[in-house]
Amino acid sequence: MWLRKSVEKLTGSSRGFSSVIGTIFMVLLVVTSIAGVFLSTLYQNTLYNYAVRGQNQQELDARNENVVANGNYSVPSPGKVSVIANLTNAGPVTAQIVNVWVFDTSRQTYGFNNSVGSKPWANYSWSTLKAGQVLKFTSNNATKVTVPNAVSGDSFSIWFVTARGNTVPLTKSQSQGVIVAQVSQGIGSVAMDFNSFVYYNVSYVSGKYRLQVWPNGKEGFYAPQENIAFRVILTNFDQNGRTITLSSHSALWIIFKTNLPQQPRSGWWHIVNINGTGWISSQTRGSFSDVSLPYGQPIMVYFASENDLGTDNFKLSSPGWNGPAAVNLMLFGKIGVSTFGQNIPFVSVYIT
Amino acid sequence: MSLRKVWKLLRERRAVSVAISNVILAGAVIVVGFVVLFWGQSQSTAYNNAYSQTMSSDIASLQEKLTFENVFYNSTAKNLKVYLLNSGTQNNVIIKAVSVKNVITGTYLVWSSPVTLSGSKQYLDRAQEGYFVLFVGSLATGTRYSVLITTGRGSSFESTYVA
Numbered sequence: 367m368w369l370r371k372s373v374e375k376l377t378g379s380s381r382g383f384s385s386v387i388g389t390i391f392m393v394l395l396v397v398t399s400i401a402g403v404f405l406s407t408l409y410q411n412t413l414y415n416y417a418v419r420g421q422n423q424q425e426l427d428a429r430n431e432n433v434v435a436n437g438n439y440s441v442p443s444p445g446k447v448s449v450i451a452n453l454t455n456a457g458p459v460t461a462q463i464v465n466v467w468v469f470d471t472s473r474q475t476y477g478f479n480n481s482v483g484s485k486p487w488a489n490y491s492w493s494t495l496k497a498g499q500v501l502k503f504t505s506n507n508a509t510k511v512t513v514p515n516a517v518s519g520d521s522f523s524i525w526f527v528t529a530r531g532n533t534v535p536l537t538k539s540q541s542q543g544v545i546v547a548q549v550s551q552g553i554g555s556v557a558m559d560f561n562s563f564v565y566y567n568v569s570y571v572s573g574k575y576r577l578q579v580w581p582n583g584k585e586g587f588y589a590p591q592e593n594i595a596f597r598v599i600l601t602n603f604d605q606n607g608r609t610i611t612l613s614s615h616s617a618l619w620i621i622f623k624t625n626l627p628q629q630p631r632s633g634w635w636h637i638v639n640i641n642g643t644g645w646i647s648s649q650t651r652g653s654f655s656d657v658s659l660p661y662g663q664p665i666m667v668y669f670a671s672e673n674d675l676g677t678d679n680f681k682l683s684s685p686g687w688n689g690p691a692a693v694n695l696m697l698f699g700k701i702g703v704s705t706f707g708q709n710i711p712f713v714s715v716y717i718t
Numbered sequence: 719m720s721l722r723k724v725w726k727l728l729r730e731r732r733a734v735s736v737a738i739s740n741v742i743l744a745g746a747v748i749v750v751g752f753v754v755l756f757w758g759q760s761q762s763t764a765y766n767n768a769y770s771q772t773m774s775s776d777i778a779s780l781q782e783k784l785t786f787e788n789v790f791y792n793s794t795a796k797n798l799k800v801y802l803l804n805s806g807t808q809n810n811v812i813i814k815a816v817s818v819k820n821v822i823t824g825t826y827l828v829w830s831s832p833v834t835l836s837g838s839k840q841y842l843d844r845a846q847e848g849y850f851v852l853f854v855g856s857l858a859t860g861t862r863y864s865v866l867i868t869t870g871r872g873s874s875f876e877s878t879y880v881a
Contacts, residue, residue: 391751399758406766410773417777424783424807464803465847467788476790478801480847529845531785531805
């Protein structure tokens with residue numbers, strides 16, 4: 367009863383009602399204004415926190431990025447440096463190689479190649495060197511960098527740059543020479559491919575000499591006596607990555623087994639140039655062009671002339687003896703800018 | 719309501735002034751209220767905009783990252799060539815100023831502003847590379863120097879090198 371009377375009294379009287387309405391409006395206005403500012407500030411702070419978090423993550427990724435570059439380099443021609451490397455992503459995050467730099471410390475010149483990320487052979491478009499993945503810059507698709515005045519024999523400092531801004535120095539591979547020696551595939555700076563040692567019969571057609579059964583030839587361990595030529599595949603593994611240039615004095619030399627001490631029997635074939643269809647292109651004195659062995663690239667080298675083409679015209683060579691013979695490679699020329707000469711016991715052949 | 723009552727109401731003059739004053743007072747309060755409301759809204763909007771711009775600028779500055787790919791001193795031309803990569807997540811990174819300092823002595827050799835990048839560009843977009851050349855005069859061989867770059871957003875990046 368008392369409560370009903372109180373309610374009726376309150377609702378029945380209009381005194382003070384406007385104050386209540388005004389206060390409500392006032393509170394709503396203040397709340398609206400303050401809430402807008404508050405929410406906006408909160409939103410901006412959230413954005414900033416997201417950005418900070420993202421940036422921290424990027425810094426963390428950059429610190430965790432761990433790409434290892436191991437390989438070597440060569441200077442196939444003056445001013446061009448060929449970088450051969452295995453890039454291993456040893457870190458937990460995907461890495462992106464965007465640039466390779468070469469600094470010639472001998473001449474204080476430098477160059478870079480920022481198209482490594484778009485190499486079509488690498489299936490590699492600016493972004494994918496996944497964790498654990500290995501990217502190989504082999505001899506056939508080595509990254510070429512133009513470095514003014516660089517020559518073979520110079521010292522180089524090489525590094526890769528990742529998209530996160532880390533630099534990856536190229537660690538020079540020292541193991542190749544050891545491995546080569548361990549498996550008897552090479553002596554000194556040159557490795558030989560035993561499986562690709564072949565001979566060719568040489569025919570004389572219209573004033574020119576041509577290698578028969580071109581380009582494969584015949585297995586070289588058993589060869590006939592008459593008018594033959596040999597092919598070997600050589601790979602330059604110079605520890606300093608220098609290019610080897612073979613001159614016309616280079617020859618393949620065989621020594622026959624004999625029990626006649628005063629009569630050493632041998633045969634030899636000097637290095638020649640062959641064109642793309644098996645024809646001998648260096649037939650006259652002085653026509654021979656030096657054969658270049660860039661670092662790490664297997665190169666076919668042909669031996670066919672009895673005469674040194676630097677001093678005489680081409681002449682067919684025949685051993686003139688039969689039986690087992692030891693084969694040696696006598697190589698002359700230059701390694702980098704230095705002179706080079708090396709005799710390599712190579713294989714054995716049986717001349718029938 | 720009968721016509722007589724309406725006529726009586728219109729002819730009655732008592733309390734008219736009170737009603738009018740109440741109307742005027744209420745109107746004034748409403749007008750002032752709205753003025754205060756709009757002023758408050760504009761102030762809060764201005765504050766929001768300013769805060770938003772500050773935050774955007776801070777975020778952009780935070781996300782800037784420049785990598786020094788190579789710093790090369792040409793002793794013949796006596797200039798410094800600095801190769802940069804924008805490895806951050808922001809476009810339009812402007813190189814506002816560059817200073818070169820001797821790390822050992824702490825003396826500034828060059829203070830350059832503004833800096834024009836290769837290709838007459840003024841900025842580097844994301845993942846873009848570029849370089850600038852700075853004449854620095856003779857540098858002591860074997861001495862360590864630092865290059866400090868300040869961007870348009872106020873970030874700074876430093877790299878040291880040995881001349």
